[in-house]
Amino acid sequence: MRAPPNRRRKVFESVALPCARAVHRFALKLTRDPATAADLVQEVLLRAYRSFDAFEPGTNCRAWMLAIAYSVFINMRRKGERAPALVELSEVDAEQVPDAGWSVDRDVWTGARLESALHALPEEIRAVVVLVLVEELTYEEAAAVLRCPVGTIRSRLFRGRRALFTLLRQPAAEAGLLDGARKP
Amino acid sequence: MSSGPHPSAALHDLHDGRLDPAERARVEEHLLSCTRCQSELEALRALSGAARQLAGSAVPGDFEPLLRGALDTEDRHQAGVRRRRLVAASLLVVAAALVLWVLRAPARPDWAAIAVATAEQFERGQLLLDVAETSPDRLEAALRARGASVRVLDLGMMGLQLLGGSVREVEGRRVALIAYRDAQGRTLLCEMLPGAGIRLPRAADQRHQGTLVFHVYALRGRTAVFWHEGPVLCVLVGTGDAEAVVALAMAKAMVPEGAPREGRH
Numbered sequence: 001m002r003a004p005p006n007r008r009r010k011v012f013e014s015v016a017l018p019c020a021r022a023v024h025r026f027a028l029k030l031t032r033d034p035a036t037a038a039d040l041v042q043e044v045l046l047r048a049y050r051s052f053d054a055f056e057p058g059t060n061c062r063a064w065m066l067a068i069a070y071s072v073f074i075n076m077r078r079k080g081e082r083a084p085a086l087v088e089l090s091e092v093d094a095e096q097v098p099d100a101g102w103s104v105d106r107d108v109w110t111g112a113r114l115e116s117a118l119h120a121l122p123e124e125i126r127a128v129v130v131l132v133l134v135e136e137l138t139y140e141e142a143a144a145v146l147r148c149p150v151g152t153i154r155s156r157l158f159r160g161r162r163a164l165f166t167l168l169r170q171p172a173a174e175a176g177l178l179d180g181a182r183k184p
Numbered sequence: 185m186s187s188g189p190h191p192s193a194a195l196h197d198l199h200d201g202r203l204d205p206a207e208r209a210r211v212e213e214h215l216l217s218c219t220r221c222q223s224e225l226e227a228l229r230a231l232s233g234a235a236r237q238l239a240g241s242a243v244p245g246d247f248e249p250l251l252r253g254a255l256d257t258e259d260r261h262q263a264g265v266r267r268r269r270l271v272a273a274s275l276l277v278v279a280a281a282l283v284l285w286v287l288r289a290p291a292r293p294d295w296a297a298i299a300v301a302t303a304e305q306f307e308r309g310q311l312l313l314d315v316a317e318t319s320p321d322r323l324e325a326a327l328r329a330r331g332a333s334v335r336v337l338d339l340g341m342m343g344l345q346l347l348g349g350s351v352r353e354v355e356g357r358r359v360a361l362i363a364y365r366d367a368q369g370r371t372l373l374c375e376m377l378p379g380a381g382i383r384l385p386r387a388a389d390q391r392h393q394g395t396l397v398f399h400v401y402a403l404r405g406r407t408a409v410f411w412h413e414g415p416v417l418c419v420l421v422g423t424g425d426a427e428a429v430v431a432l433a434m435a436k437a438m439v440p441e442g443a444p445r446e447g448r449h
Binding site: 005009012013017020021022024025034038041042045046049050110111114115118129132133134135136139154157158161164165 | 238
């Protein structure tokens with residue numbers, strides 16, 4: 001039974017609207033373009049609002065809306081609507097992390113550097129990293145959002161982290177932050 | 185530093201809390217003696233901490249007002265859709281009620297009652313024939329000359345003597361009337377009128393013969409049988425045996441257009 005419009009709007013605003021920030025973060029990471037991300041968030045919000053009766057109360061609304069966001073993003077990309085160019089997986093070789101030198105100075109993990117390293121990741125790996133590390137979804141919830149097996153989430157996350165270490169080491173090395181050998 | 189292989193993937197699983205107790209114990213034992221894996225685990229923790237900080241990143245200042253505005257627009261749109269659906273549903277109900285009312289309303293005029301009343305008037309001598317003519321050909325010509333769409337059959341083989349006919353205006357339609365009499369002196373009236381748009385009242389009985397439908401009415405001791413012959417509505421009204429009147433109507437209706445009048449019945 002559909003709730004009366006006013007009550008439905010109130011429930012939606014209290015349950016779903018707070019998740020819009022997470023959708024915005026995810027959209028921004030996926031699209032790498034603020035304007036496209038804003039459009040995507042609005043589209044996701046409207047779709048969620050229209051199909052809010054399908055949302056099961058008590059389940060993870062953030063994961064539900066992120067799943068809608070990913071679906072909208074895939075559709076946008078398919079239609080070529082201001083979709084970002086995809087980075088090929090081979091461009092970032094996750095296995096190139098050297099065996100030594102993990103003790104990166106904490107100064108390297110700043111938001112701006114991490115953001116820029118995230119943007120360099122291939123989309124399918126970036127999506128997993130954002131969902132699990134930034135949005136703190138479980139592997140299972142991330143698998144539901146991206147409609148893929150949990151094993152795929154695990155392997156992509158592994159490769160994503162390795163790739164981030166590679167990407168973050170470069171500026172860290174340039175800044176002399178690796179292994180505590182800070183430049184003067 | 186440990187000399188064994190580094191359990192990199194398991195290290196990530198350990199960090200994410202996805203190892204069973206036995207595997208966890210194995211990895212933790214390795215960690216005790218492997219500085220490389222200790223560093224990687226530390227890096228994983230640092231990465232997770234830094235990534236969590238991104239969750240607090242700012243959104244545009246007009247973020248929420250914009251979204252609420254989009255919801256307002258959607259609400260207005262949905263309200264419009266609901267209104268249009270309501271109007272459409274109401275119109276549908278009104279239309280259905282109208283159709284039902286038209287179908288259930290008594291047919292006006294009541295052609296069955298008119299036909300029986302005409303027969304009664306004729307028997308009481310209140311309705312005189314325009315043309316007293318026993319020849320079918322001549323009667324048909326005379327009635328056609330009066331503007332009636334009519335064909336006159338010779339029913340002599342069935343014991344019916346042709347008396348004559350009239351053309352009258354009834355309820356705005358030009359109605360041809362042909363009168364016969366049987367051996368017992370009972371009259372049988374046949375009327376023909378332009379049938380377009382005529383809705384007959386609910387019949388007590390309906391008979392089917394080929395594509396023809398015969399509507400049978402019993403009223404004040406008389407039987408009236410209606411059927412359509414193309415654009416013309418025909419009615420036969422008689423007294424006595426109802427089945428005989430129906431059979432005569434069916435026989436009359438089956439005579440093909442243009443067939444010779446003599447010896448067909």
